[in-house]
Amino acid sequence: LAALDATVHLASGDGERRVALLDFHRLPGDHPEIDTALRPGELITAIELASSPAAANSAYRKVRDRSSYAFALVSVAAGLEIAAGKIKDVRIALGGVAAKPWRATRAEESLRGQAPTRERFLAAADAELAGAKTYEGNAFKVELAKRTIAAVLGELSGDDA
Template identity: 55%
Template sequence: MRAFDYHQVADSEQAIEQAVRRRQAKYLGGGTNLVDLMRETVERPQTLIDVTRLSRDIDETAEGGLIIGAAATNAALAGDARIRSRYPLLSRAILSGASAQIRNMATVGGNLLQRTRCAYFYDVATRCNKREPGAGCDALEGFHRYHAILGTSSSCIATHPSDMAVALAALDARIHLRGPEGERQLAVTELHREPGERSDLEAELQPEELIVAVELPPLPMAVRSEYRKVRDRASYAFALVSVASMVELDGETIQNVRLALGGVGTRPWRAWRAEAALRGQPATEATFAAAVDAELAAARPLPGNAFKVELARRLMIAALSQRLSDARNGGDA
């Protein structure tokens, strides 16, 4: 690890001021991703600005949702009684990721901005367009079992690793940002970029911009929501495929639905095509299958991860079928 300057700040204003003044500065939350990458000399910031003193509060909004301070830990968010009862898929998504020790350190803002990455990104002896734009991508011809099948390009096929971000995408969460130009909000689904030709550019943030909070809207249908994750081992493993789901019925017609996928996309993948194909349709397995196929028609698998197409298909149909059963019975997920 290379030498760097370290500054701890009391609030977002101080953080932004320091970031503007310093060269090659990075905001530091729990450090569970950034410090790792610094040890591997993949990330080489000259300055770290510690933002763990930003708000950790989880408060009610006037509209009936929740607003979560960016420095709240993943463990605190997953354990909050309001999250567990009103947005259970978010709690389950967080608890299915990483380890208890990492969840105790990782922050909400840091989780959202962790790097989209794979083993080749960590290995500085290999070609990676994320580390060095234009260098090439060794994953394309290498070991790519864990890589993306949606939103990929010839530049990069790495998957976004966050479970929490998949749940937030399904919940229509909004991010509160603050930077040198002032404050703004952004939908979680608009935060992450697909790689295109510049896979090193991962988030739609302005220079020195900082996540200060995440807002969850009031969403009654989320009470019966679910997060399913398929992985190679029972804990501390990234998703091969994951699904965040919720369904609202009007009789036997699908009135509303939310679906998001993890483990298959270069960003947390909101299944907009499937949702559009489901709304207003009869709640049947045939409807589910047609909608899922519409979503996965855009998949571009490689030999080593082609199994993810069928795995995603089966997991999405199973999740929708369970949500349908819960909605009919009025029970919990």
């Protein structure tokens, strides 16, 4: 949903409102007990997806450490639109790497207008994760995320070597 620019529709006795999915989940900050933008008494009534040709060619991959429904070590949702051998639009979101879904806008920007190759996918992932802050025990996620981004985009483009 983060990769596809979803909007969350909310309703309460005070009325209705809409929140972009990327703004719906909150970072811990001063109030780690508040995970979302939901206000007391609000309900989610709908999730709206913007129309996008990239959504028509999309995939999701969840990497976990055992064969179960375990929390993702890394997940990648991506959509890819290719026209005339170039990337016209690309959407990438990561899960399992931050306190909320992470939209990979640096990677997206570096890929638009480029030929879809594994090397470019890896370079875009490098650009996105260059400033990643890791802790003891989770540094492996950076390389895992890079490889998963490249694998998902490779699958979507047909260059999954």
